Amino acid sequence: MAPPVVTSPRRAPGTQIHVLHLLTNSLPYTNSGYTQRSHAVLRALNARGVPVQAVTRLAYPLVVGKWPRSDRELIDGVTYHRLLPSFYPATVRKRHEKSADKLVEMVREQQVSVIHTTTNFPNAIVASRVAQRCGIPWVYEMRGELERTWLSRLPVELQEEAEQSEFYRLARAQETAYASAADAVVALSEISRAQLIERGVDAEKIHVIPNAMYEDLLDITCDQRQLREELGLPVDKKIVGSVTSVVDYEGLDMLIRSLTHLPDDVMVLIVGEGTAKPALEQLAAESGVADRVIFVGRKPTSEITRWYGVLDAFTVPRHDTLVCRTVTPLKALQAQALGIPVIASDLPALREVTGGVESYVPAGDAKALAEAIESVKKTDSGRRWAATRTWSMAAEKYELLYRSLM
Template identity: 30%
Template sequence: MANGMTRVLHILDHSLPLQSGYTFRTRAILKAQDGLGHAVRGLTGLRHTAPLTGVEPEIHDDLPFYRTPGKPSGPPGLSEWQEIGAIARRIEAAAREWRPEVLHAHSPALGGLAAVRAGRRLGLPVVYEIRAFWEDAAVGNGTGNEGSLRYRLTRALENEVVRGAEAVVTICDGLRGDLVARGFPAEKITVMPNGVDLALFGQPLARDADFARSLGLGDGPVIGFLGSFYPYEGLDDLIAAMPMILARQPDARLLLVGGGPAEAELRAAAAASSAAHAIHFIGRVPHHEVDRYYALVDVVCYPRKAMRLTDLVTPLKPLEAMAQGKLVAASSVGGHRELIADGMTGTLFPPDDPAGLAAAMADLLEDREMWPARRTVARAFVERAHDWSRNAVRYDSVYQTLLTRKQAISGSAA
């Protein structure tokens, strides 16, 4: 490490050009670290599904990424073991070429285990960053069951990475607290909260009234959700609340932008609702067009259901909405409470309760005089505590501690 610059190789499940909350956080981290003077590259495992270009490293948005060729194959257990080996070998090859000083692996655990294995062979410190517990994410997505064999094995692999890494990072206090409760030392775990790249989300567009009318939104007010339609997001509760919201706000409209596993059921529920005329599905839109739809929305609503995933993990979307100058309303699950101060930066309502959601939303829509102040306070909160250009500095102390420790060990060995 020289002149404050560190060479960091980030090990990732997937990356740009794929678009997801995972890739957007990765992009923000790498861009911010690059802006601070660090040299950064990414390396993806076998789960990255974009076609390989044949050029190494691939460049996307001026960021370089190494790829691990191949696809997962074979029976469960053996397939994952082979996958870890393939990623570890790719890390070693990239490290011999590029000479990183730190391996920074991001969940899930397969990449983390590969980084720990490669780090030991290379003599490089490993930072492991947990964005969510993937066994809980599988439950939330409807692809897993809490307490199942797969759930327990995924949790055991995560524990193995946490033990093997020199430092651990989580995106929120909920995840950190859960690891400490498992017996891991608190001093090993640092919180790097979700952030917003204000260069991307900090300049909201003006509302296009003609565009709003073309979508059937009229003059509003407009409640919006922009994101993935997973069961745990609770959009069924929002749809169920719409008739009660219309009883107090007849001109209110609901704009749903995105798609996902729960989409078919949500569309059916909306079609059967007495508020069907006020619920508008847009489908997925390119990321560069999201701002245009944000501009149509007065209140962005996040009615997440209560479960381990939502209680432990802070989402990124409410921060993006605050940066866009939007009012935010959300269920009072743990992940939301860590981000939103009720009555100050947003409105909280009880989870899994359409009537409670409707009452809170109607109250918010009726109290328009406080909207400008709420938006100002929320935007200032993002700038102060969740701007990636500031948050990324927190990694520096973690890297510096590990490199100083490595130098001390090397010196004593000499």
């Protein structure tokens, strides 16, 4: 059990901003929506001239089975520090203490004025202690929460019962307590903000800074035929699909089932890896559409734009679960920036992240998804929406938030 959280009225002296981001994972060792957002934010803050560095959790990336190149790495101009202890404490409490001790040294040495961390609450335990000891404010960014991520991995029919479990209730209580104790809270959507307010977090300190995309995506024009030829894909078929983690809640089973309602010239492309892949391959075979489903696995970040560019439509057929109603994925916005039509489940988070300008179908309805695929048309509305959601705009909001804490 984490120690009690005490809100402090402290503020850092002076007006100089120097921000330290405490992260769970990071590039280049983990490539995910979490690490992509973190890196994009850090790059954009750097571009604005805001002094900012990052530090990853204790013993990362060793704890995920990867060897770091150094305890300090420079990636795209962003400095990442690694907390590499000579020994790894046996208990969670001791690991929190060691993390805090190491970070206090770094904060004082680097003259950090704000510490910024993200869910899950173990990060908040460490960040709040460091802030308290150093007399600086701290920011808690609510991304995917531990209990909701855990819930999303369970079969849908078990989720309602699991919400009443001791683990779920205690983890949720911890997240709420630390959000209430932070000097400021960042939410990724208005939906998330409203939920935090319902949980008792002060509305005045919640700042919505949504997922965004790099401005240069707006200038890219994809030659679909050429890309398909280069990647060995059919040039005369309609190809729809997703660049995603291949997990159950993404609803890729609905995408495969939709093929049974579509002409033979429609194919599905899935870029990514995950635990649901074997079951999806079996579903495709049992449904008689295995020859129309292409799994290409995970691709390097540097090549991802090419895989987006071969699609006639980008699909986000997520199931109607708590996490899917709340979490706003980056991938849909990236597709919009490239001018690719998006077809998504009609869930609040997906409407919000795509601006309500795309095609939406009832979650879990393969026939409705097929109808949307068949009628999809290319427009400029998605690209115009994406132009209002750039990382430089997000960085401006972060800077204003940090200055308000000074």
